[in-house]
Amino acid sequence: MLKRLSMTEVILSTKKLTKTFGEFRALENLSVEIQARKITGLIGPNGAGKSTLFHTLTGILQPTEGQVFLKSKEITNFRTNQLFKMGLAFTFQLPRPFKKMSVLENVMISPVNQIGERLTGPFFQKTEMKREESKNRDKAMQILEFVTLDHLANQAAGKISGGQMKLLELARVLMVNPSMILLDEPAAGVSPTLTELLIEKITDLNCQGTTFLIIEHNMEFIMKRCDPVIAMAEGKVIFEGTPVEAQCNPLLLEAYLGATLNG
Amino acid sequence: MIGLISYLVFFATVSSILAIAVLGLNLQWGNTGLFNGGVAAFFGAGAYGLILLGGTVQADHIGGFELFYPVALVGGILLSGLIALVVGMLTIRLRRDYLAIATFGVAVAFENLMRNAEWLSGGAQGMRGFERPFEDSIADPFVFNIIFFCFSVLLLLGVYLFLEKLIRSPFGRLLRAIREDEVAAKSLGKAPNRVRLTAFVVGSMIMGLAGGLYATFYAFVSPQDVLPTLTFQIWAMLIVGGSGNNQGGILGAFLIWAAWTASGWMLSKFAPIEAQLYTGTLQYIMIGMIIVGMLLWRPQGLLPEKLIVSQ
Numbered sequence: 001m002l003k004r005l006s007m008t009e010v011i012l013s014t015k016k017l018t019k020t021f022g023e024f025r026a027l028e029n030l031s032v033e034i035q036a037r038k039i040t041g042l043i044g045p046n047g048a049g050k051s052t053l054f055h056t057l058t059g060i061l062q063p064t065e066g067q068v069f070l071k072s073k074e075i076t077n078f079r080t081n082q083l084f085k086m087g088l089a090f091t092f093q094l095p096r097p098f099k100k101m102s103v104l105e106n107v108m109i110s111p112v113n114q115i116g117e118r119l120t121g122p123f124f125q126k127t128e129m130k131r132e133e134s135k136n137r138d139k140a141m142q143i144l145e146f147v148t149l150d151h152l153a154n155q156a157a158g159k160i161s162g163g164q165m166k167l168l169e170l171a172r173v174l175m176v177n178p179s180m181i182l183l184d185e186p187a188a189g190v191s192p193t194l195t196e197l198l199i200e201k202i203t204d205l206n207c208q209g210t211t212f213l214i215i216e217h218n219m220e221f222i223m224k225r226c227d228p229v230i231a232m233a234e235g236k237v238i239f240e241g242t243p244v245e246a247q248c249n250p251l252l253l254e255a256y257l258g259a260t261l262n263g
Numbered sequence: 264m265i266g267l268i269s270y271l272v273f274f275a276t277v278s279s280i281l282a283i284a285v286l287g288l289n290l291q292w293g294n295t296g297l298f299n300g301g302v303a304a305f306f307g308a309g310a311y312g313l314i315l316l317g318g319t320v321q322a323d324h325i326g327g328f329e330l331f332y333p334v335a336l337v338g339g340i341l342l343s344g345l346i347a348l349v350v351g352m353l354t355i356r357l358r359r360d361y362l363a364i365a366t367f368g369v370a371v372a373f374e375n376l377m378r379n380a381e382w383l384s385g386g387a388q389g390m391r392g393f394e395r396p397f398e399d400s401i402a403d404p405f406v407f408n409i410i411f412f413c414f415s416v417l418l419l420l421g422v423y424l425f426l427e428k429l430i431r432s433p434f435g436r437l438l439r440a441i442r443e444d445e446v447a448a449k450s451l452g453k454a455p456n457r458v459r460l461t462a463f464v465v466g467s468m469i470m471g472l473a474g475g476l477y478a479t480f481y482a483f484v485s486p487q488d489v490l491p492t493l494t495f496q497i498w499a500m501l502i503v504g505g506s507g508n509n510q511g512g513i514l515g516a517f518l519i520w521a522a523w524t525a526s527g528w529m530l531s532k533f534a535p536i537e538a539q540l541y542t543g544t545l546q547y548i549m550i551g552m553i554i555v556g557m558l559l560w561r562p563q564g565l566l567p568e569k570l571i572v573s574q
């Protein structure tokens with residue numbers, strides 16, 4: 001056990017992270033370490049604070065107290081866009097597509113510092129811009145094909161189904177090559193066959209070195225691919241371990257049951 | 264016959280100039296979702312800037328630098344851009360509705376300043392003494408007007424092509440993404456504040472160009488030209504024509520300006536004398552009803568925004 005720990009490298013961690021909404025403490029003194037190059041599963045009952053943790057990690061929310069680190073660099077209060085450029089990408093639990101834009105445009109927007117994103121680009125760097133655009137278009141189409149949305153490339157992103165929107169969010173993130181991807185319930189509303197594909201792709205990217213932290217209620221997903229598993233309840237980490245350990249941990253069962261009974 | 268043609272040329276010139284301002288607003292609102300409630304101020308800065316820099320010496324106010332026309336025109340445009348930059352930097356971080364209120368306030372302040380600071384702007388009398396380029400060498404005013412009309416249309420076309428190129432580029436894609444969902448744009452590494460500021464300043468400079476042309480055409484500008492009415496008209500043009508669609512904006516400019524002038528003419532011709540006192544008010548009500556009707560039955564405008572712009 002000790003040996004295993006010494007071999008791992010922490011990519012993302014928090015120290016005594018607290019997030020309050022008024023009186024309510026959504027995260028309570030939460031310290032957690034995410035290992036690099038692994039697929040970590042984050043589970044816990046509704047309202048446990050999982051999404052809130054994601055949002056404080058990625059600069060969408062500012063923590064009330066505590067610190068966040070990317071490798072050894074403190075990133076507490078860093079801006080979301082800055083973190084994205086540093087290789088930390090994430091998706092929202094409730095998809096946020098750019099509704100009045102095409103699905104393809106939604107994906108093509110992802111790469112950072114595009115030449116044509118500057119005011120002068122379209123006028124003074126036309127050829128470079130065109131080259132970059134066609135490269136991005138090809139890559140975006142490939143990714144859309146992978147998430148089975150290629151037939152919707154020219155549809156308005158606001159008009160596709162909720163499950164398809166989840167896939168679109170994933171596609172946007174896959175357009176760049178982040179070193180770490182946080183996914184908030186990527187399989188919610190996605191068909192079982194597609195979920196299989198998704199798991200495959202995640203495994204694939206993981207083999208190439210991408211770290212994943214995945215919130216998921218789909219236990220099959222968690223048990224099959226995630227290791228380690230972290231469980232949260234009421235803003236605290238209540239369990240860390242392997243999926244097998246998670247399965248027979250009484251604390252976990254209690255947390256889920258408690259949440260069900262209270263809710 | 265020549266009277267009718269000359270009136271049509273006059274009408275089309277003013278419409279083209281206003282259409283330029285509508286295109287500026289379309290960049291801000293249609294593409295970026297920035298609510299500019301003070302179009303008149305940015306239009307006015309271009310107009311006053313031009314006459315201040317390009318006009319002849321006047322006894323009662325500063326200016327009269329008699330600069331070369333294009334320089335004076337660009338000077339007015341830069342003045343609009345500068346005001347937009349300051350307003351934008353102060354408000355762009357704030358929420359959308361604050362920008363609306365702030366720009367509205369700027370327009371009120373601008374009009375007040377122009378009305379009262381006589382040393383600067385000639386006060387309520389406005390600024391005269393601007394010599395239109397080539398007016399001396401082209402003796403026939405009819406010919407001059409036709410040439411000026413062509414000049415305005417050419418600039419309208421230039422602005423149109425510039426904006427079309429812009430919104431079809433990744434820059435335009437970014438603007439629309441920020442309009443649609445700023446948080447999502449941030450989550451993809453974008454910096455909305457900077458991009459919004461750029462769009463706000465460029466849009467305002469385009470309004471400044473329109474103002475400069477307007478002042479050139481009349482060789483005169485006064486506080487009457489920068490009333491909130493103008494902001495209202497430009498907005499009506501964009502909403503009716505189709506927010507997010509440049510062609511729609513131009514169409515809206517011609518239609519609303521036609522409705523405005525036609526209603527003014529009809530009221531003066533057929534309405535009882537007592538009603539004529541309220542011509543402006545009645546026109547306001549009419550345009551207001553057109554806007555409400557549009558928002559109810561065709562909120563996307565006559566020529567709606569296209570779905571696929573930049574891919």
Ligand SMILES: Nc1ncnc2c1ncn2[C@@H]1O[C@H](COP(=O)(O)OP(=O)(O)OP(=O)(O)O)[C@@H](O)[C@H]1O
Pocket residue numbers: 021024026044045046047048049050051052053093
């Ligand atoms: N912006 C907010 N203001 C007030 N309370 C909030 C806010 N965001 C989250 N909360 C509360 O914080 C708690 C944790 O919410 P969070 O979304 O993190 O839960 P979760 O673990 O992701 O749950 P789920 O599995 O349902 O997505 C909930 O009780 C929620 O109501």
Ligand SMILES: [Mg+2]
Pocket residue numbers: 050051052093184
């Ligand atoms: Mg959640």
